[in-house]
Amino acid sequence: MDVDLRPVRKLRESAAARSALGPIIEAVCASPADLSRLRLVCDWIQYKQNFREPVVGRPIGGPDLRGTDTEIAVDLRRCTDIDLEAAIKRALEDPGGLALEPWVPGRDSCIWRFNALYWQALSDWERATGQEYEQSLPGGESDARNTEAARELILELFRIWDELNARRALPDELYVLELGVGNGNQARTWLDEFVQLDRRHGRDYYRRLRYLMGDYSPHVLERARKAVEHHSERVSALVVDATRPGITLGFLNNKAFLVYISNVYDNLPTDELACIHGRTYQVQTQAFLADDDADHIVGQFGTDRPALAKVIDRLLRIGPELLSESAPGQFPDTRTAVGFWRAVWEALRLRERYVPLEGLDSYQVTAELTGEILRPLIEGDGDVRMHVSNGALSSLTGTLPLLHPFGRVQCHDLFLTGSRQYRTGFYGPGKYDGSVVNWVNGPLLQLVASRRGFGVQFTPFRQRPGSNITTLTAQARD
Amino acid sequence: MILPTTVVGSYSVPEWLERLKTEYYQRRISAQHLAEIHEVAIKAAVKDQELAGIDIVSDGELRRDNDVDYFLARIPGVHIPQRAKTDYFDYYDAEVTRPLPELPDDPGQSATLDLAADFRFTRQLTQRPVKFSFTGPFSLSRRIRDGAYSRPGDLVRALARRLNAEARQLAEAGADFLQIDEPFLAGYPEQIELAVEAVNLVTENVNATWALHVCYGNRYARPSWEGHYDFLFPAVKAARVDQIVLEFARKGLDDLRLIGQHGWDKWLGFGVIDVKRPEVEPAELVASRIRRALEYVPADRLMINPDCGLRHLAPEVARQKLRAMVAGVAIVRAGLEGTEPAEKEST
Numbered sequence: 001m002d003v004d005l006r007p008v009r010k011l012r013e014s015a016a017a018r019s020a021l022g023p024i025i026e027a028v029c030a031s032p033a034d035l036s037r038l039r040l041v042c043d044w045i046q047y048k049q050n051f052r053e054p055v056v057g058r059p060i061g062g063p064d065l066r067g068t069d070t071e072i073a074v075d076l077r078r079c080t081d082i083d084l085e086a087a088i089k090r091a092l093e094d095p096g097g098l099a100l101e102p103w104v105p106g107r108d109s110c111i112w113r114f115n116a117l118y119w120q121a122l123s124d125w126e127r128a129t130g131q132e133y134e135q136s137l138p139g140g141e142s143d144a145r146n147t148e149a150a151r152e153l154i155l156e157l158f159r160i161w162d163e164l165n166a167r168r169a170l171p172d173e174l175y176v177l178e179l180g181v182g183n184g185n186q187a188r189t190w191l192d193e194f195v196q197l198d199r200r201h202g203r204d205y206y207r208r209l210r211y212l213m214g215d216y217s218p219h220v221l222e223r224a225r226k227a228v229e230h231h232s233e234r235v236s237a238l239v240v241d242a243t244r245p246g247i248t249l250g251f252l253n254n255k256a257f258l259v260y261i262s263n264v265y266d267n268l269p270t271d272e273l274a275c276i277h278g279r280t281y282q283v284q285t286q287a288f289l290a291d292d293d294a295d296h297i298v299g300q301f302g303t304d305r306p307a308l309a310k311v312i313d314r315l316l317r318i319g320p321e322l323l324s325e326s327a328p329g330q331f332p333d334t335r336t337a338v339g340f341w342r343a344v345w346e347a348l349r350l351r352e353r354y355v356p357l358e359g360l361d362s363y364q365v366t367a368e369l370t371g372e373i374l375r376p377l378i379e380g381d382g383d384v385r386m387h388v389s390n391g392a393l394s395s396l397t398g399t400l401p402l403l404h405p406f407g408r409v410q411c412h413d414l415f416l417t418g419s420r421q422y423r424t425g426f427y428g429p430g431k432y433d434g435s436v437v438n439w440v441n442g443p444l445l446q447l448v449a450s451r452r453g454f455g456v457q458f459t460p461f462r463q464r465p466g467s468n469i470t471t472l473t474a475q476a477r478d
Numbered sequence: 479m480i481l482p483t484t485v486v487g488s489y490s491v492p493e494w495l496e497r498l499k500t501e502y503y504q505r506r507i508s509a510q511h512l513a514e515i516h517e518v519a520i521k522a523a524v525k526d527q528e529l530a531g532i533d534i535v536s537d538g539e540l541r542r543d544n545d546v547d548y549f550l551a552r553i554p555g556v557h558i559p560q561r562a563k564t565d566y567f568d569y570y571d572a573e574v575t576r577p578l579p580e581l582p583d584d585p586g587q588s589a590t591l592d593l594a595a596d597f598r599f600t601r602q603l604t605q606r607p608v609k610f611s612f613t614g615p616f617s618l619s620r621r622i623r624d625g626a627y628s629r630p631g632d633l634v635r636a637l638a639r640r641l642n643a644e645a646r647q648l649a650e651a652g653a654d655f656l657q658i659d660e661p662f663l664a665g666y667p668e669q670i671e672l673a674v675e676a677v678n679l680v681t682e683n684v685n686a687t688w689a690l691h692v693c694y695g696n697r698y699a700r701p702s703w704e705g706h707y708d709f710l711f712p713a714v715k716a717a718r719v720d721q722i723v724l725e726f727a728r729k730g731l732d733d734l735r736l737i738g739q740h741g742w743d744k745w746l747g748f749g750v751i752d753v754k755r756p757e758v759e760p761a762e763l764v765a766s767r768i769r770r771a772l773e774y775v776p777a778d779r780l781m782i783n784p785d786c787g788l789r790h791l792a793p794e795v796a797r798q799k800l801r802a803m804v805a806g807v808a809i810v811r812a813g814l815e816g817t818e819p820a821e822k823e824s825t
Contacts (some may be wrong), residue, residue, distance in 0.1 A: 169706075254700070254701060372497070403701070405701055405702055405704060450564075450699050450700075453697050476700065476702070478569055478702075
């Protein structure tokens with residue numbers, strides 16, 4: 001039996017975590033599992049809202065838990081107050097519940113449809129919860145408001161532009177792109193600061209500035225556009241799929257001096273791959289509601305159990321407002337439909353299984369990248385499970401061609417900065433308000449960017465010490 | 479023949495070859511095995527060019543890890559502390575701590591890069607004329623940390639003398655069309671005089687047709703700089719070369735005006751294929767670009783080539799682009815000769 005204890009820091013810090021280990025082993029030994037074919041994985045899930053029960057079972061290499069190697073995964077944070085023996089027994093049985101989808105790779109799970117709905121119907125969600133999404137962020141506001149960070153970036157741009165200007169190589173139009181604009185606070189802070197610094201600098205760069213705001217949601221764009229109305233002559237708003245920026249922004253190839261991305265990558269779809277005993281697996285997932293939760297929602301919203309999955313699918317397709325309009329008997333107003341949405345979201349769980357990959361090149365990371373790129377990270381260093389960060393990779397590789405030879409991508413997000421971190425912590429998925437959060441595989445982004453001639457550096461987000469946010473900077477090297 | 483077609487130098491490096499090259503730099507396969515792999519790849523590259531209808535072919539520079547290190551690693555006096563690489567295409571960290579050793583009087587002993595052997599291998603593969611290209615002294619110097627020379631230009635000159643020895647050996651081996659690549663020059667336009675002086679050191683007393691290729695960089699299929707070719711003129715007119723090879727397909731044709739404006743009366747290697755994008759140009763577009771160039775350069779001084787090396791294009795895309803280029807040339811040739819193109823290719 002393999003025992004994989006990941007949260008090494010918590011083991012030192014938490015007596016409860018340490019004291020849980022003995023009972024877990026006792027409970028596993030008391031179970032009917034074939035211990036010679038069992039892996040025991042202990043995590044510490046920092047997200048209070050997540051997709052896991054405290055104890056879950058995962059088949060390795062087979063369709064279900066019968067006759068295959070099995071992984072038992074335990075959340076040390078939540079396992080001290082439960083009947084471990086019963087929980088492990090349940091984890092080894094058919095989990096039942098109401099499946100909302102077939103088994104799929106993580107990036108294709110319906111949790112991403114929930115995520116997309118959150119951003120599309122953000123106003124409805126905010127009205128129902130009574131707080132804006134910024135308030136749910138750590139510290140109650142986005143880092144986008146940070147003027148010091150904006151000032152640093154702008155002064156660096158001025159330095160580059162001055163140099164190019166001296167060589168008569170400065171283009172007439174100076175493009176800056178922001179991907180994922182939130183409520184427009186970042187753009188407003190940045191542009192206001194730009195105007196002030198430009199006045200002091202005296203080169204009139206503001207007149208040549210083209211600030212492009214790109215977001216996937218027209219609603220979010222409209223809100224952001226209002227926030228920068230006083231810069232309207234310099235700002236354009238475009239609907240952009242962050243995972244495929246080149247489709248909308250091809251005209252920007254080799255022109256952007258700065259692409260600014262804040263808290264977008266951790267919110268993009270991702271698969272997970274694992275290497276177990278030298279073999280590579282894809283983690284497949286299936287979203288479901290536990291029977292008790294499904295029954296509770298059925299009772300609360302007056303639908304019947306067989307129809308529940310269809311109603312959820314309908315919600316994800318048309319949103320709460322139209323759901324209310326189309327089924328006024330069941331959802332008399334949008335608020336009730338949002339209530340249904342939130343109840344489903346809160347109860348939503350993922351089960352997982354490991355499916356063997358027949359060669360890394362048979363796995364498509366993005367439309368352009370095969371799994372071969374993962375080889376240095378996933379093979380040759382023992383067992384590991386890691387995010388592929390497909391959406392973030394697709395976004396970054398689509399963004400890099402937009403950069404002027406002296407341009408840079410600056411991205412504030414939750415990044416792992418070393419592969420070994422996967423052996424010592426849990427990095428998602430978690431629930432963040434109504435959205436999904438996964439830490440981003442920084443070493444993989446670094447590797448892929450490097451193969452395209454860009455150096456990637458990670459630095460702690462200096463303007464908020466102690467924050468989990470890391471700053472990625474990508475620039476052409478050589 | 480009017481409007482001869484050629485390549486700039488490098489040919490598509492397939493993903494499998496990239497992986498094998500990296501395996502070598504991580505010491506997982508031997509130098510001997512890699513050399514044999516390179517020979518097979520070069521044969522295929524030459525065949526691809528012949529099948530596409532290219533008049534003057536190259537070895538595709540497939541032995542080279544990148545445009546710089548293949549040379550620096552063989553030049554005595556250039557110190558490379560770490561020769562293993564994470565990826566074969568990465569640049570070495572190179573330095574000189576004392577002036578490069580003086581060249582022996584015997585040119586046979588001073589040609590330590592042995593480029594002539596590379597040429598001889600290609601020469602016996604094909605009946606067609608072969609162009610042989612190598613990176614110029616100015617660009618090589620930009621990748622060396624210079625702790626030896628008090629005047630920065632002296633390192634460039636010392637490298638130029640080394641390359642001159644190689645060029646003499648190449649000419650002795652039968653190479654009659656040589657090209658100096660200066661991919662870094664556009665980033666340092668103020669140093670054009672030094673670069674031209676070094677080019678003239680390289681070509682000195684070498685009996686061959688010489689081309690000078692200046693582009694805006696093609697590392698990882700990205701331009702390293704942006705701008706215009708204004709900086710080349712008039713200094714480049716003092717270069718003892720027979721041809722300048724410039725990129726136009728990606729940048730647009732505006733800089734053609736410089737050819738007329740400065741009275742460039744030698745050959746122009748005219749870039750008609752964008753090597754940074756995978757979309758294959760229609761033959762008619764190639765033809766229209768050539769017709770524009772003919773407004774500035776007579777047909778008997780115009781050679782047709784891609785903008786730069788094809789190394790970053792997928793093999794099939796590279797093949798298609800070369801076929802499109804040849805088909806475009808055929809259209810223009812037919813127009814000039816008052817005949818129909820021998821074969822219309824659908825690209």
